[in-house]
Amino acid sequence: MSAAPARKRTRVAIWNVNGLRSCQAKGFAKWLARAHPDILGLQEVRAFPEALPVGDYASMGYMCAFNPAVKPGYSGTAVFSQAEPKRLTKLDIPRYDREGRVQVADFGEFVFINAYFPKGSGTNRDNSRVPFKLAFDIALRDLARKLLREGRHVIVAGDFNTAHTAIDLKNAKANAASSGFMPEERASVDMWLHAGFRDVFRDAHKGEEGHYSWWSQRQGARARNVGWRIDFFLVSASLAPRVKRAWIDRRVKGSDHCPVLIELAPPPIPRRRHR
Secondary structure: OOOOOOOOOEEEEEEEOOOHHHHHHOOHHHHHHHHOOOEEEEEOOOOOHHHOOHHHHHHOOOEEEEEOOOOOOOOOEEEEEOOOOOEEEOOOOHHHHOOOOEEEEEOOOOEEEEEEOOOOOOOOOOOOOHHHHHHHHHHHHHHHHHHHHOOOOEEEEEEOOOOOOHHHEOOOHHHOOOOOOOHHHHHHHHHHHHOOEEEHHHHHOOOOOOOOOEEOOOOOOOOOOOEEOOEEEEEEOOOHHHEEEEEEOOOOOOOOEOOEEEEEOOOOOOOOOOO
């Protein structure tokens, strides 16, 4: 009897592309072909689908679903996947949906929530949008907890626009009063962990400093690795044991963020019952 073929791991990636048209011009398609994730969540797409080379992505085997903001050139998310989701929805709250903040892709085996959290700093850098950001966080967490109560495996991933602990950014003291590292924002990440989710990158790299996913575009911050880890995979505790690898690919350029990826082992094969 021949051995059964090894089952493939599922690779899931996220990337805040800071404008997909710009990122496309800087090598996005080459990265996609090389990394070849099974599922990819993009944030800050900042374009309508008709302005993008969607046919090129489809020819690479991807179903592409976009959730653009109403405002041109602003926010927006996208999910690329090699398998068609069974269901694809939004957060269903107009003030967030009009900004294209969330996509909920049900793949049967698990639900993938692609999220772009608002920046709290506001137009005038006065932290005026922190309440909006925290309200968004509560609404999204309520949705995720509902899925958990239904017995679903859930992945919540994307740009959270918050560094959770002091080792998740280079200059913690200098940014203690800045949106992205304020106590109430950090507490919101704590609430996700209390709700039954695991920060699987941090689980795999406990206590390690210098792991960042975003860098300011000023003063050579990226070259000096003066950054923030604000792009997360929060995976439900029921699914987290299947995460066999979690990494940040800081070598990849094209945006002020870089891709973050995980690999999931296939689900266990159910044992046959002996009669």
